[in-house]
Amino acid sequence: MPDVHSLVNDFVNQLKKRKIEGSQATAKQAAELLRSVISQQRVPQTNQATALINAVRAVGEKLIAANPVELAVGNIVRRVLHIIREEDLSLATAAIAGLELSPGSDDEDDVERDDYPVLSAAAVAAAARSTLRPPSLQTLLEDTPISAANPHTSSSGGDSEGKSRSVDKSSRGRKLKHDVIEAVNELIQDISTCYEQIAEQAVEHIHQNEVILTLGSSKTVLEFLCAAKEKKRSFKVFVAEGAPRYQGHLLAKELASRGLQTTVITDSAVFAMISRVNMVIVGAHAVMANGGIIAPVGLNMVALAAERHAVPFVVLAGSHKLCPLYPHNPEVLLNELRSPSELLDFGEFSDCMDSASGGGSLHVVNPTFDYVPPKLVSLFITDTGGHNPSYMYRLIADYYSADDLVVKRRPATGS
Amino acid sequence: MEGEGSAMEKNPKISAYYQTRLAHFGVVSSEWLAQAQSATNPIPSSSTNTYPDNESNFSVIDEFNRWRNHPDLAEAVAAIRALAAVISSSKASTMMQLEIELKNASDSLKAWDTTSISLTAASDLFMRYVTRTSALEFEDFHSAKSRLIERADKFGEISYKARKIIAMLSQDFIFDGCTILVHGFSRVVFEVLKLAAHNKKRFRVFCTEGRPDRSGLRLSNELAKLDVPVKLVIDSAVAYTMDEVNMVLVGADGVVESGGIINMMGTYQIALVANSMNKPVYVAAESYKFARHYPLDQKDLAPALRPVDFGVPIPSKVEVECSARDYTPPQYLTLLFTDLGVLTPSVVSDELIQLYL
Known part of the structure; x- marks a missing residue:
């Protein structure tokens, strides 16, 4: 064929x-x-x-x-x-x-x-x-x-x-x-x-006059917040900008255009603002079998700040993000290093960059993902409802058969 | 061996389970053992004959002891083999009669050594299989009986295979260059490390001494034979060495409903230290060790006592803590490696509820 x-x-x-x-x-x-x-x-x-x-x-x-x-x-x-x-x-x-x-x-x-x-x-x-x-x-x-x-x-x-x-x-x-x-x-x-099904549950979680914090941009989060807004909930949203891609800016713009009261903060201001926040709502890249998540870089920091102030850390994830694997050494194996051009302007820094031609000593590392361990996550909201991190294994058992986990993974790691 | 077995049988003050472990895995000088045995005054056993077995003079406990003497055989397997022997020697003619006989036998087994969790768990599991399995409903009594015996015979294989599966599943967690702290001697843990060494992983093992039976010495000895770099650590040096350790790997005598484990004395302490230093604590345990207990604290368990050797005579006014095991609550455990897969502690209660509800 x-x-x-x-x-x-x-x-x-x-x-x-x-x-x-x-x-x-x-x-x-x-x-x-x-x-x-x-x-x-x-x-x-x-x-x-x-x-x-x-x-x-x-x-x-x-x-x-x-x-x-x-x-x-x-x-x-x-x-x-x-x-x-x-x-x-x-x-x-x-x-x-x-x-x-x-x-x-x-x-x-x-x-x-x-x-x-x-x-x-x-x-x-x-x-x-x-x-x-x-x-x-x-x-x-x-x-x-x-x-x-x-x-x-x-x-x-x-x-x-x-x-x-x-x-x-x-x-x-x-x-x-x-x-x-x-x-x-x-x-x-x-x-x-899956967006719609997750967004349907929004009113159960977001209450009147609450302050929500999110980081970066996620379509699921956008729909979720808008669904609560449509049900006449009035609440404030803090959007951490999500360096280096600054997708938080886009999310803030979109939220503001839909009439939500939105505040943009820098990533480094998360800890300063967290004490005023009632709930952190974020999207994830993948949910691992132990209930940990692979998420945009910076979220582990947000999760730690939330834990410190006992703010619920809620993760929205469609069931296609449920991964039956365990994170072995997630910082290295499940991460991706992106181009340094997102961080620095090459023209300005080219002479001190550590490249093959130049003799500079400046390194740039730009990882895409963070691993947030399960104990920092308070709740998962998936299209089938809200779940505890320790319950993720049961969803996984419903969606995948045990044979495929092992059989698939071996060739994948071998190659 | 037989003589020693009957000596154990006659002293209910000492946990038979830990006595067996001592005999199989402990490193203890022989003169101390003799001293300990002479010190424990034999009390005539009361439990053996309280439950009437069959008309024949078959005793499930003798059968159990016979199987238990194999060092490679898990206690759970011995229990199921003994129950299978009850079935094969039974003269019952209906399923109900057989069930009652089995119930009596398993009760007397459990009463014989209340300190052994895997004995209780395996007896319960087998009883559950007999009373509940749908595969039996379709058959007449005799084929059901022979099928039960056949399944019990296969159980030895299951337990052996379980260790292999656990070893396979845990390989991903052992990465090159890691340092693993182990406590005492556990066959599953040894299997895991053996396979890792076989897979040419480069790792280092810290073995605790595992007082008082010093089973850690045995493990370090076995690992050294496999050319795994191994370091012996006295039990009190766990916190001192923890910063070099990447993960803690322990076995379990029993996994309880909360997802916590009951294991050799010192495990709780190690888990606490590891938790405070943010090191993962992994437990390797076969699923037939899942038991229906829900201990709320350390003293909730039936005490499993064993003699402790201090090397010098202890004045009679001094009390000695002789308990052989402790309970590690689930919040200090990261993951359980079982033959059902890699599980979080909360899965254990789910599995038990599915089986026993």
């Missing part, structure tokens, strides 16, 4: 050159790309799910390697893999239900206890369902081994295939693909509407 190939390469190039940035934009594009990968993937008669998973995984690996810091891409790849597994499973259980009605068909090959075809089929379905669940104490003693991954999925793909042979196989193949694409469409829909 030259068409998909060129699409993938385009996107990879954009990611590599940092032409496309921001978790929402990348997440949406990645989902759309994976959708076309799935729709163009020719599915064989057998093991359709495995074929789709392998195709998505192959593309996903490239995308993740293109910009490992843009965690939303990896999240979407894992979400899509999870969707395929889920859809395959629901079809398999439907097929079993169909078999129960027609006991004439011979499917003893994949069932151990032949005496009770109906009941054991239900048991097989239960076992298959448990493969999607993360391992838990409940399943510790049960038959399915907790060892993650490949032999398991392929075998479940295998027996679902065995069943489809007795049912109408061609229609099922189309059905799986159709269902998966449907579900991916829903995912894309969710990504683009």
Whole structure:
């Protein structure tokens, strides 16, 4: 499929050159790309799910390697893999239900206890369902081994295939693909509407005459504040400008134009102003599995100031920002150093810069992200509601299957 | 070994669990051990025969002790094997009868050593599996019985595999050039460090001495065999060395519902020091150690006593703190490495509620 190939390469190039940035934009594009990968993937008669998973995984690996810091891409790849597994499973259980009605068909090959075809089929379905669940104490003693991954999925793909042979196989193949694409469409829909769902909760959190502080610019925060304003709440907003990109200026302008009373402060004034603030509301780049966040640079400082004055530190994040990985050494591995031109004017400082040609000793480091540990975050507001940092793991268990975390990550770190 | 086992059995004042750990992992001079044993006056055991087992003279506790003597076998595995033996020797003809027999057996097991959390946790887990699992509902009594025995036999594998999974999961947390402080001897922790050394990670380990059974000496010995740079630290030097340490890694005797851990004496102290110096405290523990306890403070636990050797005779007026373990509250723990994945402490109660509610 030259068409998909060129699409993938385009996107990879954009990611590599940092032409496309921001978790929402990348997440949406990645989902759309994976959708076309799935729709163009020719599915064989057998093991359709495995074929789709392998195709998505192959593309996903490239995308993740293109910009490992843009965690939303990896999240979407894992979400899509999870969707395929889920859809395959629901079809398999439907097929079993169909078999129960027609006991004439011979499917003893994949069932151990032949005496009770109906009941054991239900048991097989239960076992298959448990493969999607993360391992838990409940399943510790049960038959399915907790060892993650490949032999398991392929075998479940295998027996679902065995069943489809007795049912109408061609229609099922189309059905799986159709269902998966449907579900991916829903995912894309969710990504683009997550603002609204988060903003809906604004009135519950922002009260009359409160003072809100935010840093930099985030579309989610903008929508959130405006939603509260629309519900006739009157409150003040302090916007820290968010050096060196000064996106706070844009946010302040936008807020003021919508009639919110807005004050711009420098990043260094955060501590001076925090005692007057009732709540800090910020966006995040990614939410890690332990409840820590990767956020625009400067936010750790804000979080520390908020903790010092017992001001709630609230993070708004759409579910596509939920990342199932743990931050290992986040300051180094999950950060990006941007061009020094954002900090200093090259013309003025060129003679003292430490470059290959000049003999100067001036270094410029311009990191993009901060890591805010979970104990500094008071509340997460996602499109599914408000959550404690320690509860993030449960959302992650809902959205991703355990197999994909390990399988995906190994090639990503290896390359 | 058998003689020693019966000696343990006869002294309820000393925690059998910690006595076993001492026998397996401790570094104690033999003359002291003999002295300690002669000092503890044997009291006839009352717990063994209070619960009537089967008509046959099969005793779940003997069975348990037989399994427990393997140094590589976790106590939880021994408990489940012993319960499986109850099933296979049972003459019950209905599931209900079998359940009652199992309940009696697990009660007598738990009563035999109330200080062992993993024994209690594993018995509860197995009982829960027997009474609740949906896979059993579809079958007749005999196949259900054989399936239970088969699962119990597999449990040994699960526990072995759990250590491997934990070791694999924790590799990402051990980075090149880091210094890890460990406390006492834990098989899981050793497995983690062994795999890290095997993966050619460059790291340094500080082992606490782990008084009074000095199991830290054993760990340092094992690590030195793997060519891991290791430094022994006396228990009181933890705060002194903490600034060089990047992370604390401990095992656990039990993980309680709050997400806190019960572990060898000194763990709480280390966690407090690490927390005040902003160092992460990681716990490596298999999920079958999750227990339904909710201790509110240190004294909430049944005391697990063991003899403490001070090297010199102690005047009889001087009291000695003999407790073998302490409770570390969840706020001092960063993450738990378990075979269910890397968890925050609050996940533990979630898992337990899902299983037992």
